[in-house]
Amino acid sequence: MHGVRRRLAEAQAELAGLPLWNVELPWPCSNADYEDRMRTVWNRAADSGVTHIAFGDLFLEDIRAYREKQLEGTGLEPLFPLWKLPTPALAREMIASGLRAKITCVDSRQLSPEFAGRDFDEALLNELPALADPCGENGEFHTFVFASPDWASPLEIVQGETIEREGFFYTDFATRIFA
Helix, strand or coil, X not given: CCCCCHHHHHHHHHHHCCCCCCCCCCCCCCHHHHHHHHHHHHHXXXXXXXXXXXXXXXXXXXXXXXXXXXXXXXXXXXXXXXXXXXXXXXXXXHHHCCCEEEEEEEECCCCCHHHCCCECCHHHHHHCCCCCCCCCCCCCEEEEEEECCCCCCCCCEEEEEEEEECCEEEEEEEEHHHC
């Protein structure tokens, strides 16, 4: 849904020093199939000694309730460390901290396709329409973080083409290794 290559997610996890468990999803993927596959991962996590799962949700009550329902009975406690933080301040705080990201996907019903591929920076925040959430919480856009103040070095990426699929504009990024 974010339009990010698997290799980028793997490299991101390596730089963050975190394990990554890929979940293969069929295309198309029904919600029932998605939930079955995620239930398998939740069970694996619990069996491996994981006790909590953190989500980056900000303010959508229905999404939070859905995640809480999905974890019921798994022994895993959902955490929402960013919950209800004001998103204009949060977006600027992330940028000021040294986090660097690219816009990988834009929902053209909510945001101009020209935002696809852009840096997530102050200029972008200043150009967002008034109704757009600066963190993309309503699905206006998705990002890929390629540099974090917690990482030893940034992930070197190259930007590819932007394509449209079903009203969404995806910009392809790759590591320099695969460029």
